[in-house]
Amino acid sequence: MAIDNDSLTEVLQLAQTCEDVARATLTVAQNQLRTKLIAQDAFDQVFQDYGVAMQKARDMYYQASHGLVQQILSSTDLKVLVIQTAELKAALVNLKEAEHVLSISVGVVTLIASVATAVITPSSDTLKGAVSAATTLKQTITG
Amino acid sequence: MICLALIACMLWSACAPSLDSVRTTAGLGLQLSAFEGAFDVSGTYCQYANVVSQPDPQCPSLRIDADNWHAVNRALTGYAAALGAMADDSTDRNEQASIATALGAVAKLDQSWSDSLNANVTSGVSQGVSTLISGIVGVYRRERLGKTIRASNDALQAIARGIDANVTLLDRAEQNLIAQIADTISSVQIGNSPAADRSGITIALSSVATELTRHRLHLASYKAAIDAFAKAHDHLRKKLSGLGDRKADLELLKLITSDVVTIVKSAKTAITPPAP
Numbered sequence: 126m127a128i129d130n131d132s133l134t135e136v137l138q139l140a141q142t143c144e145d146v147a148r149a150t151l152t153v154a155q156n157q158l159r160t161k162l163i164a165q166d167a168f169d170q171v172f173q174d175y176g177v178a179m180q181k182a183r184d185m186y187y188q189a190s191h192g193l194v195q196q197i198l199s200s201t202d203l204k205v206l207v208i209q210t211a212e213l214k215a216a217l218v219n220l221k222e223a224e225h226v227l228s229i230s231v232g233v234v235t236l237i238a239s240v241a242t243a244v245i246t247p248s249s250d251t252l253k254g255a256v257s258a259a260t261t262l263k264q265t266i267t268g
Numbered sequence: 269m270i271c272l273a274l275i276a277c278m279l280w281s282a283c284a285p286s287l288d289s290v291r292t293t294a295g296l297g298l299q300l301s302a303f304e305g306a307f308d309v310s311g312t313y314c315q316y317a318n319v320v321s322q323p324d325p326q327c328p329s330l331r332i333d334a335d336n337w338h339a340v341n342r343a344l345t346g347y348a349a350a351l352g353a354m355a356d357d358s359t360d361r362n363e364q365a366s367i368a369t370a371l372g373a374v375a376k377l378d379q380s381w382s383d384s385l386n387a388n389v390t391s392g393v394s395q396g397v398s399t400l401i402s403g404i405v406g407v408y409r410r411e412r413l414g415k416t417i418r419a420s421n422d423a424l425q426a427i428a429r430g431i432d433a434n435v436t437l438l439d440r441a442e443q444n445l446i447a448q449i450a451d452t453i454s455s456v457q458i459g460n461s462p463a464a465d466r467s468g469i470t471i472a473l474s475s476v477a478t479e480l481t482r483h484r485l486h487l488a489s490y491k492a493a494i495d496a497f498a499k500a501h502d503h504l505r506k507k508l509s510g511l512g513d514r515k516a517d518l519e520l521l522k523l524i525t526s527d528v529v530t531i532v533k534s535a536k537t538a539i540t541p542p543a544p
Contacts, residue, residue, distance in 0.1 A: 137440060144444060151451055159458050172455055179448045180324075186440040187326045187384060 135207070136244060140185035142210045143237045147178035149217035150233045154226050167227055174230040181234075181241040188245045202252040206240065209259040216266050225265065232262035286512050289520040290355040290413065293500040294364070296528065297348020300341055300497065303490040307337040307434060313442060313483070316449075316476050326441070329382030337434070339375050340397055340427060346371030347400040347420065348497065353408035354416065365408045372404035389433050392426035399423035414508050421505040428498035435491045442480050442487075449477040492535035499531065500524040 154171040157163040213236075217229075239255040307330070314327035350368035377397055381390040400423055403416045456469050503523055510516025 133436075137436075140440070144447065148447065148451060151455070155455060155458055165460050168455075168459070175451065176448070179444060183441050183444045184325065186444065187437060 137186065139203075139207055139210065139240065140182050140244070142207070142214055143185065143240055144179060144182040145214045146210060146217060147175050147182065147233055147237060149214055149220075150178075150226070150230055151175040153217060153220050154230065157226060163226060170227060171230040174234045178234050178237040181237045184241050185244045188241075202249070202256050203243075206243075206252065206256050206259060209256065209263065210236075210240070213259060213262055213266065216263070220266065225268070228265050229262070232258070232265045236262050286514040286517045287355040287410075287413075289500075289504060289507075289517050289524060290351060290417075290511065292521060292524055293497065293504055294348045294352035294355065296493070296497040296500055296524075297344060297351065299493050300348065300490075301345045303486070303493060304338055304341040304345075306341075306486055306490045307438070308334050309438060309483070313438075313445065313480065316445060316480075326384065329384045330438075332379065332382040333384060333434075336377050336379055336381060336393075339377050340393060340431070342371045343375035343397045343400045343404075344424075344427065344494070344497070346375055346404045347424070350404045350408060351413075351416070354410055354413045357409050362408060368404050368408065372401050375401055375404075384437065385430065385433050389430050393430035396423035396425075396427040396430075400427070414511060417501065417504050417508060421501055424498050424501050428494045431494045432491055435487045439484055439487050442484050446477050446480050446484075449473050449480075488535045492532050495535075496528045496531045499527045503527070 151171060154163065154168050158165065158168040220229075236255070236258040239251070239258040243251040243255040309327075309330050314324055314330070346368045349364040349371065353362045353365040353368055356362065356364070375397060377394055381387075381394075400420055403420045406412065453470050453473050456466050456473075459466070461469075503520060504511070507516065507520050510520060
């Protein structure tokens with residue numbers, strides 16, 4: 126079963142949004158390091174998390190053209206995940222000062238790894254896991 | 269580059285009788301020879317990805333596919349040369365016939381594909397290559413032209429889809445890496461390492477990013493070149509009855525030229541730099 130272009134575009138967009146979330150988190154940490162709100166070692170931890178998250182996003186690009194992706198595209202969980210991830214990106218862009226940037230950073234890695242797992246091995250469980258990770262991250266961001 | 273090649277092709281074929289559209293299409297296909305190594309990404313891309321994180325799981329797959337993509341490119345170029353030779357069979361010694369024969373002999377796919385792409389896509393590419401090779405062999409006479417174009421069109425479209433899919437995959441991955449390099453540079457700049465370290469790392473990373481950007485441009489050009497060839501060939505297939513007629517051929521040539529210009533323009537706009 127071949128994957129159609131619209132479906133492929135949708136999954137690629139999800140991967141791109143995940144990447145944007147990782148980059149937005151790093152930007153928050155960079156701003157905090159610049160204004161000395163966090164120490165270098167805390168920033169280093171965020172930076173390492175960022176590297177892992179970007180690798181996971183890259184994995185999604187590779188896997189996005191697989192026929193397997195077709196199985197999850199009609200899933201309502203995926204639609205929820207797309208919306209939630211976009212909202213997280215917006216929330217992070219507006220986040221100027223956050224004392225809990227390390228928690229957010231870990232949450233971002235968990236989210237993107239979960240989304241990558243859902244894209245690479247799509248099933249109801251892996252998608253629910255990704256949605257759950259997005260919900261947890263949202264709670265972490267909003268406190 | 270493609271536009272210039274197209275104009276050169278048109279000028280070259282201006283005196284020939286009523287097969288200019290075929291010669292132009294063949295000229296577009298011959299441009300693909302410049303992209304035989306376009307998917308050889310084990311250099312900068314995989315090395316950098318391996319250094320900054322754990323070894324990239326995709327790189328072994330990309331290496332497996334590299335030889336196949338070389339063969340695909342040879343089949344495309346050989347087929348284009350065969351088209352050109354069939355459209356111009358009046359000379360005793362036809363250079364394009366020799367090129368087609370030589371490329372056809374080295375265009376066979378010897379290895380199975382990795383699972384990087386949808387199996388349907390790679391299967392279409394493999395079948396497409398063997399169909400094109402069957403069009404390359406034999407004598408290069410105008411009588412074969414219509415039949416060959418008809419028999420090869422679906423194969424060519426399937427190969428174009430495969431190349432497009434692989435370009436999309438690699439382009440996204442490279443864009444991701446370029447973004448990561450930009451973020452690494454900005455992180456180094458605000459860190460507490462000595463100024464000399466910051467400068468040195470920034471210079472080194474910038475050169476890697478430049479190389480990746482150059483490769484993205486190369487991929488975009490490859491996509492434009494194969495799309496232009498496939499589209500022109502598709503027009504030939506649809507207008508086979510007009511081949512040989514000067515007026516119909518001229519109309520077809522205009523259509524092909526217009527499409528090529530559009531494809532090249534859209535390829536340029538498709539390359540967008542990653543967000544800062």
